[in-house]
Amino acid sequence: MGQQRYNNYHPGLVKKRRIPLNNKFLFIFTIVLFCMSTSLATAADLSGKVSPQGLRRADNILVYLTKTPEFSSPPQNEFIMDQNDLTFLPHVLVIPRDGIVSFPNSDKVAHNVFSLSRTKKFNFGSYKPGQSHKVTFDKPGIVELRCDVHAEMIAYILVMKSPYYALTDKKGYFKIDITDLDTGKYYLKTWHEKLKNKKIALDLTQAESKSITIKLKRGAPGVLYK
Numbered sequence: 001m002g003q004q005r006y007n008n009y010h011p012g013l014v015k016k017r018r019i020p021l022n023n024k025f026l027f028i029f030t031i032v033l034f035c036m037s038t039s040l041a042t043a044a045d046l047s048g049k050v051s052p053q054g055l056r057r058a059d060n061i062l063v064y065l066t067k068t069p070e071f072s073s074p075p076q077n078e079f080i081m082d083q084n085d086l087t088f089l090p091h092v093l094v095i096p097r098d099g100i101v102s103f104p105n106s107d108k109v110a111h112n113v114f115s116l117s118r119t120k121k122f123n124f125g126s127y128k129p130g131q132s133h134k135v136t137f138d139k140p141g142i143v144e145l146r147c148d149v150h151a152e153m154i155a156y157i158l159v160m161k162s163p164y165y166a167l168t169d170k171k172g173y174f175k176i177d178i179t180d181l182d183t184g185k186y187y188l189k190t191w192h193e194k195l196k197n198k199k200i201a202l203d204l205t206q207a208e209s210k211s212i213t214i215k216l217k218r219g220a221p222g223v224l225y226k
């Protein structure tokens with residue numbers, strides 16, 4: 001109704017109003033398109049596949065970058081290393097430095113979780129179903145978890161210096177988000193309890209996605225950081 005009256009009364013005014021409105025839409029549309037294109041251009045992944053020789057499964061292999069900037073203030077996330085059916089879950093837990101891990105006993109029997117690793121030494125003693133313990137991992141490195149009651153129980157907590165890491169899936173695929181990483185020379189490294197470490201020199205010359213294939217051999221692993 002109002003529009004009709006406008007048209008009849010001031011055709012010129014309607015015209016004037018319409019053009020800036022279209023322009024405004026075009027302007028917003030262009031901005032949105034621009035933002036989408038820039039975010040696509042800078043979002044970069046370092047992805048690839050790891051082939052472990054002599055292993056049936058290719059999962060739980062850590063792939064990570066070194067020589068990158070380290071965490072200034074690591075995310076204050078809490079993690080869980082569960083115990084159920086006489087098994088640690090997950091088998092490999094990767095956390096940022098200063099990460100807090102709780103160790104609930106979700107099993108029907110008592111456990112006695114401990115670590116003799118230099119990265120973090122502790123021994124919870126025997127604790128019953130439903131009870132829990134908490135540990136802050138302030139030093140980067142490898143922590144091997146064992147249980148004094150069940151010799152077959154073993155798991156690893158990998159404490160990382162920087163956020164550029166990933167664990168492989170069952171087929172060996174991994175993907176590391178390197179969106180906010182500057183161009184430069186880094187090392188891509190791997191770690192797995194039954195595989196020799198590998199170190200690959202990597203030159204990231206521009207913010208683009210890269211895909212890498214890594215072959216690993218069985219053997220004793222080394223440390224995460226020297």
Ligand SMILES: [Cu+2]
Pocket residue numbers: 086110111112147148149150153
């Ligand atoms: Cu146990």
